[in-house]
Amino acid sequence: MNYNTDSGNTVYVGNLDPRITKEQLYELFIQINPVLRIKYPKDKVLQTHQGYAFIEFYNREDAQYVIQIMHNTVKLYDRLIKVRQVTSSIGTSNLASNSSRDITLPVAKLFIKNLADSINCDQLTKIFNKFGRTISEPKIFHLSNGKLKCAYVYFEDFEKADLAIKSLDNQLVANSRINVDYAFKESGKGNAKYGDEVDRLLNKEALKHDMLK
Known part of the structure; x- marks a missing residue:
């Protein structure tokens, strides 16, 4: 597959219980489509996950299929996870960079x-x-x-x-x-x-x- 550094390849996964690990996210989403990388930010002070992640796939079709299959249908620790399309305005194209800057939603x-x-x-x-x-x-x-x-x-x-x-x-x-x-x-x-x-x-x-x- 060709990989394009495009936010269309990336989904936002929200409403995550902080007990969920990056490995568990990988194991879950790899069952649907091949995963390129996961960005799962932590609070810098508490070192706890902040309830959301960005998961990047190899193409837009894979990302769209994951949204259709998993949005509001999968429960983890009794929470229905939210899986949505990421827009370039949120700045997630930085997933492909080597920067250590965490990507966070603009709350x-x-x-x-x-x-x-x-x-x-x-x-x-x-x-x-x-x-x-x-x-x-x-x-x-x-x-x-x-x-x-x-x-x-x-x-x-x-x-x-x-x-x-x-x-x-x-x-x-x-x-x-x-x-x-x-x-x-x-x-x-x-x-x-x-x-x-x-x-x-x-x-x-x-x-x-x-x-x-």
């Missing part, structure tokens, strides 16, 4: 600092879902030798994330004054944060093509 990633010890993932979800739909559950972790409780929250779109920041930053939540801002980009240069003009344009494109469901 709005927030960093929440100074959470109360009593706050858990369900409570965070309820708090932030008041402003708009979030993608996957929050990621809670600790900094400063376990003294500072923090979290990542992923919004579907930046307008809702902007509203959450405006409403919650420097507010008391469970008797603890939290800070809410956009997270730093894991693979960005310098102090680049999520939420720049390019992020927002890509986010609108992804929403338009129903890539974030």
Whole structure:
């Protein structure tokens, strides 16, 4: 087969349980068509998978057949996986490069600092879902030798994330004054944060093509 570095060869696989490994994804999709490569991003801090992957096939026909067979039909850990076409605007042609930069969907990633010890993932979800739909559950972790409780929250779109920041930053939540801002980009240069003009344009494109469901 001829291989073209075209995003038409690549599918987005979403709603993945973080327990699923790259090897399991390979074993599943190789049953349908030959797999060229898999990009399965991890959170740089927590080293956990983020609930989605990009799987590249040798041609567009193989990719389209996989979408027809597997979208909303296969369950892994009781989750129906989503398999969709990737558009070039998402930037997935970089799968073929040797760059170490992880490819991530253009969601709005927030960093929440100074959470109360009593706050858990369900409570965070309820708090932030008041402003708009979030993608996957929050990621809670600790900094400063376990003294500072923090979290990542992923919004579907930046307008809702902007509203959450405006409403919650420097507010008391469970008797603890939290800070809410956009997270730093894991693979960005310098102090680049999520939420720049390019992020927002890509986010609108992804929403338009129903890539974030």
